[in-house]
Amino acid sequence: MERFDGKVALVTAGAQGIGEAVARRIAAEGGSVVVTDLQEEKVRGVAESIGERALALRVDVTSREDVDAAMAAAVERFGRLDVLVNNAGGCIVSSVPEDTTAEEWHQQLDLTLVGAARCIQASLPHLVKTQGNVVTISSVNGLAAFGNIEYAAAKAGQIAMTQNFAARYGTLGVRFNVVAPGTIRTPNWDSQPGTLEKFKSFYPLGRVGEPEDIAAAVAFLASSDASWITGLTLPVEGGVLTGPGLFDLTPSGPFYKEYDV
Template sequence: MRFEGKVALVTAAAQGIGAAVARRLADEGASVVVTDLQEDKLGEVAAGIGARALPLRVDVTSRDDVDAAVAAAVERFGRLDVVVNNAGGCIVQSAPEDTTDDDWRAQLDLTLVGASRCIQAALPELVKNRGNVVTISSVNGLAAFGNIEYSAAKAGQIAMTVNYAARYGSLGVRFNVVAPGTIRTPNWDNQPDTLERLSKMYPLGRIGEPEDIAAAVAFLASDDAAWITGHTLPVEGGVLTGPTVLNPALSKKEYPGH
């Protein structure tokens, strides 16, 4: 019950990683403001949590929506301690040479500026309660996995986090990042063959589950991580270690414990 008496706000919480994070924090005692644009699915997540959930339709590209969400959290629960920036996505599908300025603006506004909006709105409460922010970035922000615009926005989240951590650390507010690899979310529902292929890239032999990310978020948002700030925690099954060809299957004869 690391979050008993605390209040968290999770963006893009209707499914996938956001829903798993909301459930994990609630399971550990938090009251949770769950926000998304998908109101029907959001209601299902909130219903599963119960009276300690507040579902809100929020568009993180709207400052009015974000400000209203923080105000509603404080009005309903009396405080705000944790913000989990999960909203984002790869919205640019064109080749890099065909990407327009509007494409870039849309990608950055959703993924990078949207996260900053949430931080700005919550800062007075976070300072008051010595709270913290966990932003869900990606391994795309750490290495070259394609999707240039998305990757740049995710790398921007990491740089933003480091700077927020340096600026507000003396006020007791912490800022950290979780950088997932491939996670089994509804975005992949119609691509099981792709997930099977991608799993072979990972030294641990599988892609990630939303609960893998939720566990990392819960750690960084809790007092167990009280002396950790400005940190990026990759949760990625080892994909950043290098090509899986360097990790061949080991025979039982050569390695008797395997």
């Protein structure tokens, strides 16, 4: 499929994991991609491996100057901007909620929520021209109580922000949607060996997600296939929101039923 022929996307935090997979998916479907990250060497490697339809930029989403410059560079290089993928963010608060300082709250919100807002503000003049769209990577933590309170609040804020932008700019043809991943196998988990294996049991589909699972959802929402979808939050989460642990589905459990497959 070539759903992004002639289109240009800017992907934040694209040096690895979900962002890298999204950039590669859009490029594979014919699009040009501007891949941004703080990890300058890594993001350059991603862009070089994609080829001439990719541009790498070092961008800090907590800097409006960086974000404005990235949007300008995208349009200068490729002539337009059709898609913004807000992927930058992360869980940066390590203290227990009772001890979280105001500074830590501000740091978390500035990176994950306000950072996404900065990128939207800077991209809007270009997206109005192309009747483009924004896909923001939130999390199931923004939809249910999985802990990491500060991170969850920022992710829930992304969802509310998206709904409001969708209502405000729909008449101008600009769409705003959210993908809410569950646990995804990214390099962020490398320092916690065995954790992803343990998390498998929380998911009815029996595995954690892969970056490509999220990239597929983003590519759909960002494409013309989703031209009548806006303000949506699409959970891509292997069934974890159905209530992990509520039912005993082991072969000896009361809710188990054998099926011939």
